[in-house]
Amino acid sequence: MEGQAALDKSLEFIRGQAALMRKSLDADGRLLVATKYASTMLSELRTQQYSPKQYYELYIACFDALSQLGSYLREDHKNHHLADIYEIVQYTGHVVPRLYLMITVGTAYMSIPNAPVKDILTDLLEMCRGVQHPLRGLFIRYYLGQRTREHLPSVENAPSGKGTLSDSIKFVITNFIEMNKLWVRYQHQGHSREWQKRLNERKELQIIVGSNLVRLAQLDGITSTVFAERILPQILEQVVQCRDVLAQEYLLDVLVMAFPAEYHLETLEQYLAASERLNPQTALYKILKLSIDRLIRHLKDSNLAEQFSQLSLMENSNDLENAEGKSKTQTPNAKSTSGSASETHESKAGGKVEPDQLEGPDRAEAPDQTEEPDQTEEPDHTEEPDQTEELDQTEELDQTEELDQTEKPDQPAKAESTKNSSDAVDKLQEAKVDDEKTDEPNGELSEQTLTEIQELEKLQTVWGSVYATYWKFIAQLKSRLSLHGRANIAQSLIKLVLLVRPNETQFVNDLLLFVIGENEVKSEQATPEPKPKEESNSPSFAAPYKTEQEPVQEAIVSLLNTLLDTLPVFIVLSYPHFHTLLKSQDSSMQQTIANHVLKVVLSQGATVTDMAAANKLFELFGLVIKAGDTEQLDLAELVHLLRGSTAESNVQLLKLALQSFKQGGVKVIQRTYPSLVFSALTVLRQYPDSNRSELLKFINKAIYDLGAIGGLAETAFRLYVLSGSISDQLGAQEASYEFFVEAFTLYEEQISDSRAQYQALCVLISYLRSTTGFSFENYDTLASRCTLYGQKLLKKPDQCRAAYLSANLWWVPELESKRNDTKLLDALQRAFSVADAYMDTPVSIGLFVELLDRYLYFYDRGSKLVTAEHINRLIEHINKELENNNEESEINEPKSHFERTLDYIRSQVDSEPRFSEIHT
Amino acid sequence: MSFFSQAPVEIEIKFDGEEARQIIDTKDKDKNTHHLAPLYGADETVKGSVIIRPRDGRKVEHTGIKVQFIGAIEFKEDKSQPNEFISWARELAAPGEVRHAETYTFEFKNVEKQFESYNGLSVKLRYFVRVTMFRRMNDIVREKDLWVYQYKPEPEGTAMVRMDVGIEDCMHIECEYSKSNFHLKDVIIGRIYFTLVRLKLKHMELSLIRKESVGVPPNNTSQTETVVRFEIMDGAPVKGETIPIRLFLSGFDLVPTMRDVNKKFSVRTYLSFVLVDDAGRRYFKQREIGIYRSSEE
Structure with missing residues (x-):
């Protein structure tokens, strides 16, 4: 890069001159020679060609050298009166080096006791006007600010010439104003096609302008009164007057950040009045947000x-x-x-x-x-009645829930x-x-x-x-x-x-x-359907100064999310305008928000207790549900947050949820309906005394839909069985019977896969067996059905297993009423014959061994018709089969199973005498 | 007039108390040679001694020795006719011979030196003492310069000077400085208001220009010389800006204003405001300032 090469050359030159300057100082204290070198060095800062960043490098190099000169001057001031040196450096022919030297000498002078500090400040400030070039002027004044920083007086009263706090304030503010003018002027020099480039360069320079405000805030003795009366008005006036967008936004930012929040609190009116007068292109909202955010930070930081x-x-x-x-x-x-x-x-x-x-x-x-x-x-007692009602319910349940769900x-x-x-x-x-x-x-x-x-x-x-x-x-x-x-x-x-x-x-x-x-609200009422780009017809958007596309949606999403993150979700949902605002967004945006609401609800674990809240919630989620792109599992989780205080309200809530989920199509139904059913079953348990029929109807309907619309026949089947079992436990035999019947129907109509059929049958048998409340006829019907289904299974091993499982239906040890020895034996024997007829011997042997276990079970539990003879015959049969097929490797597993069973029988002989009848 | 001429005698002129006097160092602009001369007041007695030493101990005959005090205006162009506005003479010795080194004293009591010494581009105003040893063949002459300052009180009516300068519809500035007469160690203080700026300015300078005119109008010639160039502004101001002027004068080689000195020449100093634009064009405005030597220095 050519610029870089030139810059390196310049830096080298500066360092060379600085070295010569130091040599003159160190070797023989030839101060005047040293200042000559310094002046030559500084003439490099007169350059035109560099960008602000490069110029800053030069500045830093010079700054270091001048620091050394400054400290020499301070130490040596007894030999060279600094007032004289101050005059001598003013002979420097060029204004930029002259001013750097004047500032260096002047500030060294200020550090000497009894120096006319105020006069020096005034003089330096005045002389700096000689540099009107924006870049060089900015740096000269930055240098002035940096050098004077430590010597600014902060006393209220002082003999004339010494300077007071007021003088310091005036000094810094004046320097600030001049710098700002130069900074703004920077924008307006040169070709208009380089406007943006200059804007970027100005951004690089902004910090040196802002440094004045920081310095002002760091002055000792600044109080809120001083700020309000002597600082703020002038700064605001300058910010308003300069009419520059970048300057206004940046400087107000610095102003707000540099001074304590308490000051801003007291001067808010001033600030607002000024922001009203800013350039219309300045983003007013940024200006306001700055100060609000500042106060927020203060609130948080200060406890x-x-x-x-x-x-x-x-x-x-x-x-x-x-x-x-x-x-x-x-x-x-x-x-x-x-x-x-x-x-x-x-x-x-x-x-x-x-x-x-x-x-x-x-x-x-x-x-x-x-x-x-x-x-x-306290004004907060005047809240809307419905809102408070909703809230206290939330609260109550919240507490109970927290106790429940500690994990x-x-x-x-x-x-x-x-x-x-x-x-x-x-x-x-x-x-x-x-x-x-x-x-x-x-x-x-x-x-x-x-x-x-x-x-x-x-x-x-x-x-x-x-x-x-x-x-x-x-x-x-x-x-x-x-x-x-x-x-x-x-x-x-x-x-x-x-x-x-x-x-x-x-x-x-x-x-x-x-x-x-207001405009949007009105048009919203006139035309309820959401308009895609409502910006265009609102006058506030027609403003000519809207230059770049603002991320409106992001802002709104962020606003709504803030609400959701800071307030309990149901309070947020109770604001009518929350919904209005939400509806003004396009549907994808609405979905995003709705999804967020969903997450928040879940993460807050906020239970939904009344219809009003639930209505709003589901109205909101309607979109998500329809779009079907949400996590359906979240919706399912939501179901568990629906908790009415009565059975009635629970039913209402669940119905509402069902209605909503139904809109979501197959996927949503598949994921959410089981939750609904479980939730309903929980309610059923929770309120055993209430009117169940509605709940039961609800459950029935939900399961039906799950099977019919959702296409999840197996799940529906299981839910039916489960519901049947629970209803049975709660003493609702008729409902229980119905559920089982529904399950059977589903089995017949929908479950066709042989594997699925077998598994369904297993489930059915186990639940049916555990029921207690059925009348004999009903049980008999259902059990016979099961047995029948078992016989109709496709594969023989399944048939066999179904047969010996269904044996359990006929002989329940705990229950007198369910002991039918004949049917038990029938079932077992059918199982035996099916196994015996099966061609694949190893499998058939396995089935025999399994069957042996069943026999033993019933024998152990004391079935009258299952005798030791049955068992002995079976053992003998198995032994024979094993001998016949000794060479086949597949029989190893049934064989070892068989041996374990025999071991078991032997081990039982001691405790149970009946086992001695069995010959192992 | 070399010290080491092959003249048979060596003549040395000594002023009384020369060592204690301030020595003024001036330089010929063209030859780059320095002249050192002790400083005298306007009415001061010029007193001293002349030592004449024969070389090699030979006796030297002469037809008389004279000492003169001369104030003269010399022109570079025309050396033939020195304009001596003062000439006083004393007889130091009657015709005779010099065998040993001899010392003669002289005194020009309260001689009026009405002008200030000056060493300019084309004209010099000198005061000197000349010793002449008259001989039959060629006279031996020896000269020694002294320097004279004319202290003046501050001229009356030195009010603030203001002037408006401008190029129509393009540039308009108002210059303002503290007074119209400055002593040599004074400071020019002032400011410049920019009331209209349409030029793209690069910088602004102040210059002090010395103008030396010789002769009487219309037959006069003049030469100018820029004594000081001093940048007072860097970059382009906008309308409404004010730039400070502060120029310390003591560090520069200025001379007091001289007007029609003996009707032969004038030396004047002008303050010039120079604006330089982007393209390097210079716009300027000059104005004479009076310079005097103040006794308070």
């Missing part, structure tokens, strides 16, 4: 957020105290309104912590008159947050205990705690008003904010509000409305 959330906790416990006389349902309501931060805390630890708090000295002994006003001031994977995260907040509460209590330990009388003590609380409340009011200020402002300037901008601001504001007043979730709805904008 204020935590304290506020504790405060609202305490308010809630006040509620609790006051509500004691009132109806019991009020209490969880109050708790649940404490919002996101305390939500998890409440749900688990809340139950334990709050009673403690009630016992705390401040609560118990606090004078009533101070507490009462707090109560009336849920999301527990650790929750436990941690719980730990944090309960830690905080613990600390609070510790503090109280500490207070108590001091010998002061109790009354005084609680007053002290109370004043702390009151102060905190005052602070909260201040922060609350911040929100109001922003709100008022953005409401006025709505037309200047694009949808994207509004979404961004709303996102930040929501975070802010919830940190200050976790309870006041009502604001959120207002904000959502603000994001949507």
Whole structure:
């Protein structure tokens, strides 16, 4: 690169001159010669050809050399009066080297006691005007700022010429203003086709302009008053006046970051008033977001957020105290309104912590008159009735659920947050205990705690008003904010509000409305179908200055996600405007959000307890379900979060879910219906006394659909069997019979694969056998059916096994009513004959051995018709078969099985005399 | 007039208290030679001694020895007619012979030196003492210069100077500086307002230009010389900018303004504002400034 070669040459030159300069200083202290070299070195900074980055390299090289000159000057000032040197360097013919030298000498002079600091500052500032070239001017002034930094006076009063804090402020601000002008001017020099290049170069330079603001913030003695009266107005004025988009966005960013949040809090009005006057092309939302985010960070960093959330906790416990006389349902309501931060805390630890708090000295002994006003001031009691109702239900079930599901994977995260907040509460209590330990009388003590609380409340009011200020402002300037901008601001504001007043979730709805904008709301009502690009017909988007396509959707998605992440999901869903906003997005976006909601619901483990919430939820998920691209397993998991407080409500919820899932087509049905069935069965167990028929009908319908629409005949079959078995356990014989019948029907109609048939039959037999409530006729019908199916199996081994399994149906040891020895023996013998008829001898031997086990089982359990003779004959038969087929390797397995069985018989002889009748 | 002429005598001129005096060093611009001369006040008595030593101990005959104090204006072009505006003479010795080194004293009491010494491009204003030993064949002459400063009080009416300079619809600046007369160690302080900038400026300089004119109009000739070039601005200002001017004068080789010295020549200094644009074109505006030697220096 040519530029690089030139740069290297320049750097080499600078280093050469710097070395000569040092030599003159070190060897014989020839200061004037040294300054000559310095001046020659600095003339390299007059160059035109370099980019800002390259120029910065030159600058750094010179800076180092000048530092050495500066420290020599300071040490040697007794020999050379610095005022003289200051004059001498002014003979330098070129303005750039002259100024670098003047600054070097001048700042060295400033470090000497009794130097006329103020005069030097004023002079340097004035002389720097000689450099009007943007790049060189910026660096000269940056150098000025860097060199003077340590010598800026910070006293309030000083003899004239020495300088005060005011002078320092004035100095830095003036330098800042001049630098900003140069910086902005940089943009406007040269060809317009290189506009973008210059813009990028300016971005490289921005930090040296911003450094002034940082320096200002670092001055000793800056207070919020000084900031508000002497700093901010001037800076804002300059930012507004320069009309440059980059400068406005960057400088306000630095301003907001450099100074403490408390200052910004007090000067918010000023800031907002200025942002109204910015260049229309400057992204107003960024400017607002900057300051909001700054305040949010402050809240988080300073623990204020935590304290506020504790405060609202305490308010809630006040509620609790006051509500004691009132109806019991009020209490969880109050708790649940404490919002996101305390939500998890409440749900688990809340139950334990709050009673403690009630016992705390401040609560118990606090004078009533101070507490009462707090109560009336709290605006969060005016919530919509339906919302609170929904909430308290959520809350109740939340708690029970947490107890049940202690092993849920999301527990650790929750436990941690719980730990944090309960830690905080613990600390609070510790503090109280500490207070108590001091010998002061109790009354005084609680007053002290109370004043702390009151102060905190005052602070909260201040922060609350911040929100109001922003709100008022953005409401006025709505037309200047694009949808994207509004979404961004709303996102930040929501975070802010919830940190200050976790309870006041009502604001959120207002904000959502603000994001949507009245125009959209109106058109939404007129034409309910979502419009693909509604930006085009809203006046706020017609603004001419919209230059680049804003990622509107990202902003909205991010906003909605923030909501979901900070607030309990059902509070979010209860905002009507959440849905409006969601519907304004295209369907893929809606799906994304809905998916996120789903995840959040699952991760929060928030149970759905009433129809209103469930309706909203399923309305939202409708899209996901229809699109069918979600994780169906998530939906299935969702089913388990549906928990009504009564059997009735549960049925309603499940029905709703069924309706929704039905829209999703085969896949969704396949994945979710089993969950529905299981969930319904759980409800069935949970409310044994309620009206079951509806539930049973529901189950029946769900299973039917699963088989018919979902095509999962086997699953449906199993569910039928399971439902039948459970109904039987609950004493609903008719329903149970029906379920089994349905299962049989399915078996006959749908299950055709021989393997599947055999397996289905096994399931059927085992469940049927364990039923207890059937009448003899019903059982007989079903059992006979089973036996029949066994005979109709395709393969002989299956037939054989089905036969000996079905033997179990006829002879249940535990149950007198199910002991039919004849049919048992029939079944066993049929099994034997099937095995005997089978051509493949090794398999047939295996079947014999299996059959032997069955015989032994029934013999052991005392069946009258299964005798030792049967067994002996079978053993003999097996022995014979084994001998005949001794050479075949396949018989090894049945053979060893057989030997194990014989060993078993022998081992049983001692304990069970009947076994001695068997000849092994 | 070499020291080491092959003249049979060596003449040395010594001023009283020369060692204690300030020595002024001037340089001939064309020959690059230095001249050192002790400094005298305008009305100061010039006193000294002349030592004459014969070479090789031979006796030297002469027809008289004279010492003169001369103030003269010399022109480079025309050396034939030195313009002596002062000439005083003293007889040091009657005709006779010099055998041994002899010392003669001289004194020109309160001689009025009305002009300041000057060594310019084409003209010199000199004060010197000349010793002449008259002989039959060729006179032996020896000269020694002294330097004279004229201290002046600050001229009256030195108010702030303002001037508007501009090229129509292109460039308009207002220059302003503290006064119109400066002493030699003064500082020019001022500022420049840019009221219209349509040129692409690269930088701006201040120059101090010395103009030396010889002769009486219309037959006069003049030569200029840039004494100082001083950049006061780098880069292009925008409308409304103000640039400070500060130029220390003491470091430069300036001379006081001389107007029609003995009706022979003038030396004037001009302050020049030079704007240089992108293409290297120079736009300038000159204005004479008065320079005087202040006794307060």
